[in-house]
Amino acid sequence: MIMIKLVGGAKKSFLTDEFKIDKSDISIRELLGLLLNLKPISTPNLDIENILIAINGVDSSALDGKNTKIKTNDVVSIIPVIHGGSSKRLIFNISNKLIQVVEIKGQDHITVAYIDNLRKKFPGIKLQAVSSNFILNIYHLKKIISLSVYSDKNNILLSNKFEMDILMRFAISSQISSAINSAGIKPKQSFMLITLGNKKILDKLYKEIGGMSIEIFSKDHTSFLKKYFKITDKQLGAVMSKNPLEDILIEKAAILL
Known part of the structure; x- marks a missing residue:
């Protein structure tokens, strides 16, 4: 299970500030694809090219970028850059x-x-x-x-x-x-x-x-x-x-x- 926390405009895309996904051992790249599929059709688009992603408080840029693996019980924060x-x-x-x-x-x-x-x-x-x-x-x-x-x-x-x-x-x-x-x-x-x-x-x-x-x-x-x-x-x-x-x-x- 992975906890997704949404910040700023990202909350509007999912009409909530956090939710859980029953997945583990997936990359950030795979997670982004999953999030786009989970997003309600009627809500604002999530611009995945203009977001910051932190895993357990650590910016993914300091890890392995979009190839970073997300494990069970990790907390993933999605932060739009406006x-x-x-x-x-x-x-x-x-x-x-x-x-x-x-x-x-x-x-x-x-x-x-x-x-x-x-x-x-x-x-x-x-x-x-x-x-x-x-x-x-x-x-x-x-x-x-x-x-x-x-x-x-x-x-x-x-x-x-x-x-x-x-x-x-x-x-x-x-x-x-x-x-x-x-x-x-x-x-x-x-x-x-x-x-x-x-x-x-x-x-x-x-x-x-x-x-x-x-x-x-x-x-x-x-x-x-x-x-x-x-x-x-x-x-x-x-x-x-x-x-x-x-x-x-x-x-x-x-x-x-």
Whole structure:
């Protein structure tokens, strides 16, 4: 028997917040197929590409992804990741944390000092700048941030700051200095400004920086990421996933200590 716990919009798909399934020793992939079959026809769809799955409180990304086996008496939590905004501004919710992401065009005057000044001007938010080269797409973006949110909630951050945990996971490095040197902000290089806070403050921040923003994910960084992290086509071909490169990057980030 497996206990299914539903969070947020997932509850609307099944008209309950939890139920049990008489199954065991099945993979997350098999469970998702089963859930789609069990969902009432008249309820909202369950978007299985935009959910987080935790087994006994542990994010499946830190286990074996969709191949993770679920055993008898396991508790599986289904958590939708909600996103919205324009092509220049992403806003989404992870575990009741509101997150805004804006891509900023690299300019001479935008340095680490500029980011520090934003932190001083908007003390009510958590803010981090990550080189655009190290973020592949929205799937990759949300999954990595989800790992940091989960780590913060469970007091297992890679450093003593949530913001640094995000940078370290995108850089796939357990060393702060290495993460800063590789995935940190650099002059004339575009970067993603990732912020966490309430809607009112995030709106004020966007008003401040919106004029420098560019369309998010307008460039494909696949080749860079494969080369930088030495990921071969053979490795990608061995991953049973619609997003093999993203899932390899996420798995590497999840197992950092």
